[in-house]
Amino acid sequence: MRVWLLTAGLLWSAAAWAAGPAPGAGHSAKELLDKVDDLYRGASSHGKMSMRVVTEHWTREMKLEFWSQGKDQSLVRILAPLKEKGTATLKSGNSIWNYLPKVNRVIKVPSSMMGGSWMGSHFTNDDLVKESRMAEDFDFAVTFEGAREGLEIIEITCTPRPEAAVVWGKVVVVLDRASELPLRSDYHDEDLELARTMTFGEVRLLGGRRVPSLMRVVPADKPREATEVRYDEVEFDLDLDAGLFSLRSLQR
Amino acid sequence: MGRIVAGLRIAWRNLWRNGRRTGITAAAIALNTAVLIVSFGLMHGIVVDMVRQITTISVGDAQVHAQGFRAARSFYKAIPPAALDALLAQATTAGVLAAPRSFGFGLVSSGPKSAGAMFWGVDPVAERRAFGLPGRIARGQFLADRVEGRSYLGRPVREIVLGRKLAKTLHAEVGSELVAVVQAGDGSLGNELFTVTGVLAGVGEEIDRAGALVHRQDFDELFVAQGRVHELALSSRGALPAEEVAARLGPISAGLELQTWGELLPAIADMVRMFDGVMWLFALVFLLAAGLGVTNTMLMATYERMREFGVLKALGASPWRILGGVTGEALLLGMLASLAGSCLGLAGTWYLTRVGIDLSGGGDLVVQGMAMQSVWRASLTPADVILPVLAMWLACVLAALYPAAKAARIDPVRAMTHV
Numbered sequence: 001m002r003v004w005l006l007t008a009g010l011l012w013s014a015a016a017w018a019a020g021p022a023p024g025a026g027h028s029a030k031e032l033l034d035k036v037d038d039l040y041r042g043a044s045s046h047g048k049m050s051m052r053v054v055t056e057h058w059t060r061e062m063k064l065e066f067w068s069q070g071k072d073q074s075l076v077r078i079l080a081p082l083k084e085k086g087t088a089t090l091k092s093g094n095s096i097w098n099y100l101p102k103v104n105r106v107i108k109v110p111s112s113m114m115g116g117s118w119m120g121s122h123f124t125n126d127d128l129v130k131e132s133r134m135a136e137d138f139d140f141a142v143t144f145e146g147a148r149e150g151l152e153i154i155e156i157t158c159t160p161r162p163e164a165a166v167v168w169g170k171v172v173v174v175l176d177r178a179s180e181l182p183l184r185s186d187y188h189d190e191d192l193e194l195a196r197t198m199t200f201g202e203v204r205l206l207g208g209r210r211v212p213s214l215m216r217v218v219p220a221d222k223p224r225e226a227t228e229v230r231y232d233e234v235e236f237d238l239d240l241d242a243g244l245f246s247l248r249s250l251q252r
Numbered sequence: 253m254g255r256i257v258a259g260l261r262i263a264w265r266n267l268w269r270n271g272r273r274t275g276i277t278a279a280a281i282a283l284n285t286a287v288l289i290v291s292f293g294l295m296h297g298i299v300v301d302m303v304r305q306i307t308t309i310s311v312g313d314a315q316v317h318a319q320g321f322r323a324a325r326s327f328y329k330a331i332p333p334a335a336l337d338a339l340l341a342q343a344t345t346a347g348v349l350a351a352p353r354s355f356g357f358g359l360v361s362s363g364p365k366s367a368g369a370m371f372w373g374v375d376p377v378a379e380r381r382a383f384g385l386p387g388r389i390a391r392g393q394f395l396a397d398r399v400e401g402r403s404y405l406g407r408p409v410r411e412i413v414l415g416r417k418l419a420k421t422l423h424a425e426v427g428s429e430l431v432a433v434v435q436a437g438d439g440s441l442g443n444e445l446f447t448v449t450g451v452l453a454g455v456g457e458e459i460d461r462a463g464a465l466v467h468r469q470d471f472d473e474l475f476v477a478q479g480r481v482h483e484l485a486l487s488s489r490g491a492l493p494a495e496e497v498a499a500r501l502g503p504i505s506a507g508l509e510l511q512t513w514g515e516l517l518p519a520i521a522d523m524v525r526m527f528d529g530v531m532w533l534f535a536l537v538f539l540l541a542a543g544l545g546v547t548n549t550m551l552m553a554t555y556e557r558m559r560e561f562g563v564l565k566a567l568g569a570s571p572w573r574i575l576g577g578v579t580g581e582a583l584l585l586g587m588l589a590s591l592a593g594s595c596l597g598l599a600g601t602w603y604l605t606r607v608g609i610d611l612s613g614g615g616d617l618v619v620q621g622m623a624m625q626s627v628w629r630a631s632l633t634p635a636d637v638i639l640p641v642l643a644m645w646l647a648c649v650l651a652a653l654y655p656a657a658k659a660a661r662i663d664p665v666r667a668m669t670h671v
Contacts (some may be wrong), residue, residue, distance in 0.1 A: 011454075053439060055439065056328075057328050057439075058435070058437075058438050058439040059439075060438070060439040060440065081440075083440055084440060084441055089440060098433065100431065100433065100443040102443055102444075103431055103443055103444060103445045105361070105445070107359070107361035107366055107431050107433060108361070108366055109359070109366070110359070110366045110367055110368070112368050113359055113366075113368055114369065115370075116359075117435060119441060120435050120439045120440070120441065160611065245289045
C-alpha cells in the first residue's frame with residue numbers, strides 16, 4: 001500500500017518512514033530504508049491533503065484529493081481553489097496526463113517538460129513518476145547515531161550506485177531513533193551540492209499508521225521558498241475501481 | 253604642372269614601347285581590380301543582408317529590458333509601466349518605431365502532441381508597423397489587430413501564430429486547435445484554447461523552434477500577466493544605424509538596459525567584423541599578385557633601358573628624377589588598368605546586385621540561428637570601389653620601387669657601356 005504522497009513526488013524521497021513501533025529495535029540501515037520504502041507500498045490508498053506553495057512572487061494553497069493503486073497508478077484532483085477545481089493529474093507508468101476542466105481537454109506532459117514544476121510547486125513532474133528504492137538504488141551506511149540538537153537520531157547517508165538511474169548525487173536521511181520516523185532528508189545534486197531539503201513533522205495517526213503528516217520541501221537555491229504538503233485524511237487498502245486510473249475517468 | 257604633363261607623356265610613350273607586355277600586365281591589374289570590387293560587393297552584401305534581417309524582422313536595432321531579464325528570462329523582471337510609457341513617448345519623439353513584447357514559457361498541446369513553447373505576447377499593430385515578422389508568414393495569416401470579432405470558420409477563437417519547427421513538432425496546421433498550459437504569474441495553472449491562425453516562415457532558430465505568438469490581451473489572461481512587458485524592441489526599419497537608434501532613446505532609466513543588436517547578438521556582430529578582416533586578407537593576395545606582375549614588367553622595362561638611364565644621369569638627371577619617372581610609369585599603368593578593371597567590376601557587381609546567387613538549394617539559409625535571404629546579392633558602396641582601386645595604385649607604386657631604385661642608382665659610365 002502506498003500513499004499518494006509518494007506519487008506526489010515524495011516517493012523518490014523514500015524518506016525513512018518507519019511506522020511506529022519497535023522503538024530502539026536497532027534495525028540495520030537496510031532494514032530502516034526498506035521499512036521506509038515498504039511502509040506505504042501496497043494495494044491502494046485514498047485521501048485528502050493540502051498543499052501550500054510559497055515562492056518569491058506568490059503564495060497559494062490548494063486542497064487535493066488523491067487515489068493510488070499499486071506502484072504505477074495514481075490520480076490527483078484539485079478541490080480548491082475554485083479557479084482550478086477539477087484539474088486532475090493522472091500518472092500511469094512513466095507518463096503523466098493533465099486534465100484541464102476550463103478547456104475540457106486532456107494533455108500529456110511531454111518528456112521535455114518532465115523537469116518542470118508540478119502545479120507550481122517545488123516538485124517536478126519527474127518527481128511524480130520516478131521510482132526509486134533506496135536500498136536498491138543506493139549504497140548506504142549509518143554515518144551518525146546519537147544525540148544531535150537535543151534529539152536522538154540516526155543518520156543514513158546514501159550514495160547512488162553507478163548503474164542506478166537517480167538524479168541525486170547523495171541523499172542524507174535523518175531519522176528519530178526511538179520512533180524510526182524520518183526527521184529530514186537532504187538531497188544533493190550530482191556535484192554533491194545541496195539541492196533541496198525535506199523536513200517532516202506533525203506525527204499523527206493516518207489510516208491506522210503513525211506517520212508524519214506534514215512535509216516541507218525547501219529548494220537550496222531559494223531558501224525563502226517552500227512547498228508544504230499536509231495530509232488531512234488517508235485510508236489504505238480500499239477497493240478502487242480499476243477504471244479510475246484511465247483517461248476517461250480523468251475527465252470525469 | 254608642365255613637368256607633370258611632360259612626365260606623363262614620357263611615361264605613356266615608355267609604356268607602349270613594348271605594347272604586348274604592358275597590355276598583359278594591364279589586363280592582370282584590371283582583372284584583379286575587378287575581382288576585388290566584386291568580392292567587396294558580395295561580402296558587403298552578406299553583411300548588409302544580415303544586418304537588415306536582424307534589424308527589420310524581429311530583433312530590431314536595439315531592445316530595452318529590465319536589468320537581469322535576459323539572463324534568466326524571468327517572468328517577474330518586467331519593464332515598469334511608467335518607464336515603458338516614457339520609453340514609448342521617447343521613441344515617438346525620436347522617430348523610432350517600438351514594439352512592446354511579453355514572454356512566458358509554457359506547454360502547447362495539439363491532440364496527442366505537446367511541446368514546450370515560448371509565448372510572445374505581442375501588439376500586432378505595433379509589430380506590423382515596426383517589424384517584418386508579421387509579413388514572414390508561410391501559411392495562414394498573422395494575428396488580427398484586435399481581439400474583438402476574431403473568428404475561424406464562423407466560430408470565435410483566440411489566435412496563435414506558431415514558429416515553423418514548433419508547428420511541425422505539434423503536427424499543427426492553420427485551423428488546428430491548441431491547448432496552452434502555463435504557470436501563471438500568480439502561481440495558478442493558466443490554460444486556454446487557441447486556434448492556429450498562421451505558421452511563420454523560417455525567421456531565426458529561437459522563434460522557429462519555440463515561438464508561439466499571441467495577442468497581448470490573450471497573453472495577459474493566460475499568464476495573469478497584469479500587463480507586464482518584458483521587451484521593447486526598437487526599429488528604424490533600416491533607416492538609422494543601431495547605435496544612432498540607441499543614442500536617440502537614451503539615457504535609459506535605472507533598472508533597465510538598452511542594447512543594440514550587436515550587443516544582443518555578439519556572435520553575429522563578431523561575424524560582421526570578421527568579414528572585414530577576411531576581406532582585406534583576401535585583398536592582400538590579389539594586390540600581391542598584381543604587384544608582382546608590375547614588378548616583373550618594370551624590371552624588364554628598366555633593364556632594357558639601362559643605357560638611357562645612364563645618358564639621363566650623365567646629363568645631370570638626379571636619382572630621384574629617375575625614381576619618379578619609373579614609379580610614375582607604374583602608377584600610370586595601374587591607374588589606366590584599374591580604371592578598366594573598375595568598369596568590369598562595377599558591371600559584375602551590378603549584375604550580382606540585381607540577380608544575385610541563389611544559395612537556397614531548396615532549403616532555408618540560417619546563419620548563427622538567424623534566417624538569411626536565400627539569394628546572395630551584392631551591395632556596393634563607393635568605398636567598395638575606391639578602396640580596392642587606391643590599394644591597387646599603392647601596390648603598383650610599391651611594386652615599381654625596386655626596379656626604379658635599381659635604375660636610379662645606376663653608374664652612368666657603366667650603364668652607357670652596357671650592352
